[in-house]
Amino acid sequence: MNFSTLFTMQRELDNFIQTNQAIEKDVFREKGLALVVELAELANETRCFKFWSTKGPSERDVILEEYVDSIHFILSIGIEKGFDVLNEWPEGKVNGELTEIFIETITSIQTFIFDPTMENYKSIWIHYGSIASRIGFSYSEIINAYIEKNEKNYTRQRTGY
Numbered sequence: 001m002n003f004s005t006l007f008t009m010q011r012e013l014d015n016f017i018q019t020n021q022a023i024e025k026d027v028f029r030e031k032g033l034a035l036v037v038e039l040a041e042l043a044n045e046t047r048c049f050k051f052w053s054t055k056g057p058s059e060r061d062v063i064l065e066e067y068v069d070s071i072h073f074i075l076s077i078g079i080e081k082g083f084d085v086l087n088e089w090p091e092g093k094v095n096g097e098l099t100e101i102f103i104e105t106i107t108s109i110q111t112f113i114f115d116p117t118m119e120n121y122k123s124i125w126i127h128y129g130s131i132a133s134r135i136g137f138s139y140s141e142i143i144n145a146y147i148e149k150n151e152k153n154y155t156r157q158r159t160g161y
């Protein structure tokens, strides 16, 4: 599946959710905060910063589901601002340990919320690409997990969780 299809799938899901929940206001900032929360949940499952604990990271599938929750909201905030024209995952390198990358990713999200430019949007993707490669998630693994969670999100809306 190519990258732009993700935007199509996300647009359809967002429309479904907004109609289902009768949302008429602008929810860009809510989605921005949701992304920060998902990033924190992801960091929490990797346990990369827990120097006080000997317990290892959560199961790979658990971490991957958290990761693709973030992907949903990255796509969604891009759609909100009309940046859903990317054909490829923006590439770039972010140096440092996973903890450092997480901290910089928070900054990239905040920067985009306050200054939603294409450059700042791409920076979020670059940071998430670095997180994926640091954890060891492949592109196809991410796409498959995204498709699975996307379907689960429809079910959750239909069953009114």
Ligand SMILES: O=c1ccn([C@H]2C[C@H](O)[C@@H](COP(=O)(O)OP(=O)(O)OP(=O)(O)O)O2)c(=O)[nH]1
Pocket: 013, 014, 017, 068, 069, 070, 072, 073, 076, 149, 153
């Ligand atoms: O406009 C929206 C709103 C939400 N989602 C998706 C993204 C994510 O995949 C899921 C929300 O995350 P999660 O599944 O963790 O939902 P939650 O309500 O935080 O779950 P829980 O109550 O189980 O923690 O809904 C969208 O795609 N578009």
